[in-house]
Amino acid sequence: MCFNSFFFLFFFMLINFFFFVYFIMNGLSVFFEWEIISFNSMSIVMSILLDWMSLLFMMFVSLISSVVIFYSKSYMNSELNLNRFIILVLMFVFSMVLLIISPNLISILLGWDGLGLISYCLVIYYQNLKSYNAGMLTALSNRIGDVMILMIICWVMNYGSWNYIFYFDFMKNDYVMFIISFMIIIAAMTKSAQIPFSSWLPAAMAAPTPVSALVHSSTLVTAGVYLLIRFNYLLIDMFFFKVLLFLSILTMFMSGISANYEFDLKKIIALSTLSQLGLMMSILSLGFPDIAFFHLLTHAMFKALLFMCAGVIIHMMNDIQDIRYMGGLSLYIPLTSLCLNISNLSLCGIPFLSGFYSKDLILEMVSFNSFNLMVFILFYLSTGLTVFYTFRLIMYVMINDFNLMMIYNLYDEDYIMLNSMFVLLFMSLLSGSFLSWFIFSYPYMIYLPFNLKLMVIYVSILGSILGFMVSNMGIYSLNKLLLSYNLSSFLCLMWFMPNLSTYGLSYIYLNFSQILFKNIDMGWSEIYSGKGIFNILKNYSVFYNIYQMNNFKIYLFSFILWFMILFIFFFI
């Protein structure tokens, strides 16, 4: 099952690659449409849009998913129901593909809902309490986005069909489009875990690592960004885009800070995903959709690789994810640490790896166009924070001394996992330049003063020095985190937003519903409709029975009495 799906997806990736090259070189785009039903002036159609953006994204999705399925052959080899897992992953890929190729809101809804549902099934795959809670958080946060898209479908019925791409040029100033843009931004924010809805992404790390590699690094969370890229013509002058800019910058900043306080390996990577998502959303809301798409793709590559390396390390450490137990692994697992280092450095934006092309372009565009001072500061600060937590991670895992645990098995020669990582390593090295040559037919014109140009390097060096200094852990180190406990817990717990969106929302309603249940369901409505009526009827029946058990004479006499009454009543 694993090998079959791996080959199928790899072959699919190759097809997409060839079509992508052909389409982008010739400037083609193909639109298939099949009208399913048409009544009362609305027509439900099934449409497929194949232009270079959807083909490229499909290629990347199928590459990552084929590699992840191959990886999970070895990672989940002790799983009894491996077929079920692979089927879920394949269904996930199918929903993602449906989302990518559809210019039609109904098929977007199908793909969107499918993504939310299947990611719930995958997050609760290990059936323990933490996974259940995480799955519930994931599903309900994604559900808000589903509701938003449903409402958009209702509002778009004003225009006569659900193919939204045809309406952007004509309906930009319409009131309906105003509402639709508001809702689509909220839908994308729930899917891509921006600030009000960002609590599900670190919690969803309770999923198996291949799932995290596929879902939470490159496909599910980028669905929101992709949707906004498609809707970009509509949203570009609107007020909500500026709100989105504000929120995504804050997301970027907050997750960068929180990743510095985390000691769980997968949570650090999840928070770094969140930070890069904030980066993508913010550059999109500044008006550069193609750069956002570029960063989406390169980020998918190295983040999936990073998750897979984390999976190998977790397997080696006997399923422990805490980085304080690891250390000095670069000496023992050279190949895995090669992949880990390259993906980490690509994340930081080290020159000429794939992350450099997209990240550097973003930062230079931000400096070149005149934006807000706060935008500028937060962008560069977040870049520095990225380098900070990356170097901290590398120091803890790779460079510091090995914290001896009781059981460990530093086994690097698992070639199934390594081969899949090498594919992504190759792509992670080359995809930056390859994509920049394809997507941008002419380079952006950027003219910056010298120090501003080198600002990135200054910030990166600063971040790396701080990362090095923070991770010097020794026996006599003073735990500065405990000295400033209030501030540290605020920054570490993601500015208390997970508590707000879980406990804060549900406590009032649960309390109220308990009062209602006790007083009404088990209280008054039992007297007035349940047992109460039964008691009344039973008492009537008992009374009637007493009345029935009489002398026979009384029956006859009552009849005669009746007649007498009738006589008297009518004759007098």
Next chain:
Amino acid sequence: MNNNSNKMFFLFILFFSTLISISSNSWFGCWIGLEINLLSFIPLISNSKNLLSVETSLKYFLTQSLASINFLFMILIKFSLLKNFNMNNIISIMMNSSLLMKMGSAPFHFWFPNIVEGLSWMNNFMLMTWQKISPMILLSYYFNKNFLIFMIIMNLIIGSLGGLNQTSLRKLLAFSSINNLGWMIFSIMISENLWLFYFLIYSMMIFMMISLFFLMNMYFMNQLFINNMNFFIKLNLLINFLSLGGLPPFMGFMPKWIIINFLLINKFYFLTFIFMMTSLIIIYYYIRIIYSSFMFNYFKMKWVNLLMKNNMSLINLSSFISISSMILSTFIFM
């Protein structure tokens, strides 16, 4: 002595008496039929070896003769006061009252559960079905609508409330019969054809139930809870009880459905409400019996074996009819 040839003779006269009563063109003929009905039914139910059945037949005789006397008296008053139209109301009420007493309908129903308790199952079957034909048809010749609607409401309520507290199967069927009398009297007011339809289906359902109880010789509710009954017998019991209560898709739902249709088209909303609520109480009581006997482990007697090998065809046929006849009838008639 009460051997089979006696029974055949009196049964023959019983049938003929009803035919006399309903096909006469004078009120006297009706009364004659009623009297012969009474006289031929008494030997059927009295068995001199059993004190209870003697007492029962005496009670039956007393009530029915009282009702017949009243009926005769009202007929005579009607003939003599026919010119005076404002007497029309009271005469019809009186005649209806005596006929209602003949049938065992409320408010003159007190003898009915009593007597039903004292009869055997086959005699009960006669009492509940055949004896109701001639009073109903006579009722349809000359009825007072307002009075009858009031009587219907009383029938329904008493039939449903009285049955809640019973443990004897005969009394239970008696109260159910009183309830169904309410439906039947209303169907008389709609059309005689409909009454005939309701009556035939009701008598078929009663026949299936009574034949089941007769074959198993069950008179009380706790006898239903024997666990080693054959599964098909229990299923048949379930289906027949639900059909008697008027639950779709069984056969007993169809006549009630037509009556409710008529009620709603002609805007008898309050009456519909009473019909519905009392049916609910009746069904509640049936379901209470059924799921105790059908589902729970109640009582297992090892030396009673109720397999009933030689009578299975009747039970299977009756189950099949109860389940499918409503649906099949739509294919035939529509």
